Structure formats: C-alpha cells, structure tokens
Amino acid sequence: MGLLDKHVLDALNAVPLMKDAASGLYSSLEGVASTLKISMPTFYVAGTPKVIHPVLEELAKLPSAAALSKDTVLLSEPMLKLLGSTDLTQPISQELKAVLSHEMHHCSNHTGILLAKFVPIFALPAIALTATYLYDRAQAKKAATPKPEDIERAATETRKELPKDEKGSGFLDNLIYYGKYVAIGVAATAAGLLTARYVSRHFEFAADSFGAGMTDKGAMASALEKVLGTTHDLLASHPKGGIFSRIIGETIQAHPSLTERVANILR
Ligand SMILES: [Zn+2]
Numbered sequence: 001m002g003l004l005d006k007h008v009l010d011a012l013n014a015v016p017l018m019k020d021a022a023s024g025l026y027s028s029l030e031g032v033a034s035t036l037k038i039s040m041p042t043f044y045v046a047g048t049p050k051v052i053h054p055v056l057e058e059l060a061k062l063p064s065a066a067a068l069s070k071d072t073v074l075l076s077e078p079m080l081k082l083l084g085s086t087d088l089t090q091p092i093s094q095e096l097k098a099v100l101s102h103e104m105h106h107c108s109n110h111t112g113i114l115l116a117k118f119v120p121i122f123a124l125p126a127i128a129l130t131a132t133y134l135y136d137r138a139q140a141k142k143a144a145t146p147k148p149e150d151i152e153r154a155a156t157e158t159r160k161e162l163p164k165d166e167k168g169s170g171f172l173d174n175l176i177y178y179g180k181y182v183a184i185g186v187a188a189t190a191a192g193l194l195t196a197r198y199v200s201r202h203f204e205f206a207a208d209s210f211g212a213g214m215t216d217k218g219a220m221a222s223a224l225e226k227v228l229g230t231t232h233d234l235l236a237s238h239p240k241g242g243i244f245s246r247i248i249g250e251t252i253q254a255h256p257s258l259t260e261r262v263a264n265i266l267r
Pocket of ligand 1: 204
C-alpha cells in the first residue's frame with residue numbers, strides 16, 4: 001500500500017474487513033481474484049472522516065468504492081446498504097459483486113492506469129518541447145555553418161555590411177521564438193489531457209464489462225444506475241471545487257456518463 005492510500009484510509013478512519021467478519025464477501029470474490037490472477041485485495045470500509053473535507057465526506061457518506069492500489073479497495077457503508085449487503089458473513093448481492101469486480105479489475109491494472117493517465121499529461125508537452133528545441137538548435141547550427149560559397153562571398157564583401165545573423169533578433173523575434181514554445185506547450189498539454197480522458201474512459205468501460213462478466217449484465221447495469229443515480233442527486237446539491245480544478249478534474253477523470261456505461265454493458 002502506498003503512502004497516499006495510508007493517508008486516505010487514516011483520514012477516513014477506515015477499518016479493514018477481516019476475513020472472518022466478512023467471510024461472505026471474500027468468498028464471493030474468490031473467483032473474481034483468480035480470474036484476474038491477482039491476490040485478494042483487502043477491503044476497507046470508510047468511517048467518520050477525521051478531517052472536515054468535502055471529498056472525504058463524500059467518500060464516507062455517499063455510496064462509493066475505489067481501488068486505492070493494487071491490493072486495497074475502499075468502500076463506504078452507504079454502498080453496502082444501497083446494494084443490499086449489510087451482513088458480510090453472507091454471500092454478497094450480485095450488484096455489489098458487480099461493483100467490487102469492477103474495482104478489482106482496476107486493482108489488476110492499477111500501475112497501467114496511473115501510467116496511462118498521467119504520462120500523457122507530463123510526457124507529451126515534454127516531448128513536444130524537447131523536439132522543438134532540438135529542431136531549432138539543428139536549424140541554428142545549419143545556419144551558422146558557412147557553406148564554401150558563402151565564405152567565398154564573405155571574403156569579397158566589404159566590411160561595412162554585417163553578416164545576416166547579427167542583424168535583427170529584436171523584440172518581435174524573441175516574441176515569436178518564445179511564443180512558439182508556449183503555444184506548443186499548451187497544445188501538447190491539451191493533447192495530453194484528452195489522451196488521459198480517452199484512456200480513463202477506456203478503463204471504465206473495460207472494468208464495467210468485466211463486472212458484468214463476473215455477474216450478469218443486468219446486475220452491473222442496475223448497480224451503476226443505483227450508485228450513480230444516488231451520487232448524482234447528492235452531488236448536485238453541493239457542487240465543489242474551484243472552476244480550474246473542476247475543469248482539470250473532469251477532463252482527466254471523465255467518467256463516461258451513466259447512459260454510456262449502461263449502453264456499453266448491454267451491448
Ligand atoms: Zn472505475
């Protein structure tokens with residue numbers, strides 16, 4: 001478990017579900033773990049948040065589940081209630097199994113998801129800017145290397161005429177030079193965000209399909225409808241975050257809409 005996950009679990013007063021107290025939950029998910037060829041993650045249930053923070057409150061009070069790392073899944077009490085599995089010594093409902101299979105699918109490719117989401121955002125601008133810089137440098141070198149005919153011409157030219165390179169390079173040139181880098185940086189960041197968004201949607205659809213495969217299409221679809229229906233209603237009443245963080249958050253996360261996800265499962 002990573003440091004960040006420890007902090008999240010700690011801030012939420014999350015308690016691990018022990019094998020004997022949650023025997024029904026763990027046995028219901030054995031087949032899922034073996035299909036994914038992963039060891040069974042530890043499931044945690046969020047308690048009362050230690051810190052007052054809207055995101056933490058939401059995680060604890062709304063029906064939510066999240067794969068925090070490759071071996072840690074966090075879920076909330078309201079999720080268990082909503083999907084009808086409060087006695088975890090009993091086999092869990094098909095709907096909860098569908099949702100937890102979805103999360104375990106995220107566990108199975110957790111590193112891949114992180115890389116695929118964040119690499120484009122940082123790597124694309126870096127690659128684009130480095131490429132531009134190297135191209136500019138190569139061009140400058142080419143311009144600076146005199147061709148034999150230029151040397152000949154320079155030799156016959158009078159001294160009062162400056163070589164081309166020493167003229168200009170004024171404010172406008174600088175503006176164009178640096179402006180180009182800014183524009184390329186911005187374009188590459190936008191491309192990175194869009195790539196991350198595409199990848200994120202891809203992982204969601206894949207996890208939904210897997211959840212449906214481990215249960216049935218109806219269970220996955222109705223679980224999503226219940227969970228997202230409730231979450232949407234509650235979230236709508238208190239929108240959070242500044243405009244900037246919301247745009248970035250929504251672009252990267254970009255969970256496909258409920259309709260899109262249900263359509264993907266039923267396809
Ligand atoms: Zn997901």
